[in-house]
Amino acid sequence: MRVLEPWLAEPLGELVRESSARLALVMTSSGQVVGQHGFTRSLDVMAAAALGAGILATTGELARLVGSDADFGAVVHQGAQQGVWLAGFDTPRGRWVALVVFGRNSTVGLVRMFFQRFAARVREVAPMPMPDREVLAEGFERELDASLRALFGGG
């Protein structure tokens, strides 16, 4: 399991353990990966994150088109050997997306249950994000100005 921030390890570990997940991926709604379990290639992680975020955005649109007030909550694909659970959830860092791949030893119901617990736990333990106002320090505009001039060929 790999996590971008240490506080995510405990809830993600519990989700994976309790739902018997084969693979798990947690990402922001724009597709940035914040934690994963079971993937061995970073390329697969990135592809899954991009596809997952895209699928959820698309189904959200579909929900809107068919007149659902809220989005569908979760997208489930149940195959013969494994299933995929994909759902968004709100966190102090904005809306995140979880993708869980599970085998025959688990069920949609079990994944759904532990996903809900995971989402609640994340809301509980996620530290508030550093305010964006603190990303850049004073005086950044001189560097930005020079950068833009160089980019636009203005020296």
Add this chain to the structure above:
Amino acid sequence: MSDQSAPQQTLSFLDLGERLRQRGQFEAALSVAQAGAARYPTLAAAHDLIGRILADQGDDEGARSAWLATLECDATHPGALKGLAFLAFRRRDFGDAERYLEAAAAASPRDTSILTALDRVRSMRPANAPEVINIDDPVAGLLLLDNQGLRLAGGLGTGRDEQMADAAAASAAGAAREAERTARLLGLGAWQHLLIEGDSMRTTLLPATAQAMLLVRRPATAPVGRLLAFAARAVQAAQAWLGNS
């Protein structure tokens, strides 16, 4: 069943042996049956015939060996189960007799003679005489296992071998984990037992100690309340067994 593996025309020795037994010509019957069993060592009916002849001769030990050999060929052979029950009855071990008859009833649920015998055996046992609990007996239908799903003692009962007992132990450990988690997450406190009921068998799984659990398997003819009461006593026996081993 291995009986089916022998060609029909070769089984005439069974009829001959049985006729000789019924006429009281036990020595002749035995030599015919033993010759047949030597030729077809996996033929359950041959061993069963030997068991009946030896029982008629009063050789209970020999009959018991023959019927156990029968069960090795066919784990649910009703004749052998009934024979073993008869031997147990004769030595006034009503608990054992009941157990074999329960297994026979599970194998042949339409055989009313078995159910009648079962009632008789149950009526013979004094009300206050509890069934003997032997954790080490592989045919007692008591399986003691640890939290990792490894068999510690016992087995699944008559007609189930060690491999099946090991497989059941492995499954039982997983079931115990789910039972514990389910009770905990639904706010039901500690789990006490899991009762699994099918058409022919009833099985209960219950924690024995923090590290071990017990699986008790009985034919569906065993009343549920009695199975659970027996299982509760078996847990105490298992705790003692774990303390001594």
Add this chain to the structure above:
Amino acid sequence: MNPERWQRLLEDVTAIDGVRGAIVVTAEDGLVVHEAAVEGLETGDVAALASVVVRRAEAIATASGDSEVRLCTLSAEKGIVIAAQGEHGLWLVAVTEPDVELGRLRLMLGDLAPELG
């Protein structure tokens, strides 16, 4: 599939003293199909967990060489979860207080569950 009939069936079960709720679940995916009288019970959790217990119980029966599981009862300090097999992979699940009339409930579930399909 007849939700009205299921509702009547579940109401028969919840009419027994000590039954906190009854649901119809799919053992395959552990989801609630129908539910009745579920005070203080997260039915989604009950379905998810009960279906896994049933599957584990079936694994024991299979390993033991026994026929399929008809009834599965998990007894705990503060309550009982009991599941009876219906048709088409559906299970009738009841959650009860510990002092429920279990004998009556077992018989009722055994009778009603086959009507699920």
Add this chain to the structure above:
Amino acid sequence: MARIDRDRRTIALTLLVVGARGAGKTTVLRTLRQRIPTDRLRAGSSGESDPDPMLDWLTMDLGRIQGWQVQVDLYAVGPVSNRDSTRRLLFNEADGLWLLADSQANRFDDNAATFRAAREQLVDREGRQRDLPTVYTWSKQDLPGELILAPDVLRDGFAPGGAPAFEADLVRGTGVLESLHALVTLTMRRLAPAREQPS
């Protein structure tokens, strides 16, 4: 919200170029493609052969600012309604708005409708109006005076609040780089302490 990866120290901004059909969005992006070195640029289009494609985009690498690798994703979005789902996603992600008005007097209403539609889409999940850094560019200011509205009039009509506005001759490229420069600066100011911003 800008996509900020604090571990990799990268910032990615999403800026939208919004304008009525024919206002010059594609020309703006074409100008930028011509002026920006190819190794700092990636670009694409939903319809390369379409003179006014529904979705045009380019990604610019701004280099390092205070140790942060900054990237700008610039999307040209038109008023076409059958791309609503894509538009909605883009508006959710947007950090800054570049409103391009066709200066021709007879296009005033089209401009107004396009800008109004854009603002309607700028709402957060709770339905509140989002306040995004915005710049205006008055395109086609090179056309004969009797056909176009003067910058003052356009400012009064569209940007009475005093947002930065630039006159542009898209054919020659004047006003384009200035507009983008201003929008990137405004957007990045939101990532710095408030006192950084001049009044």
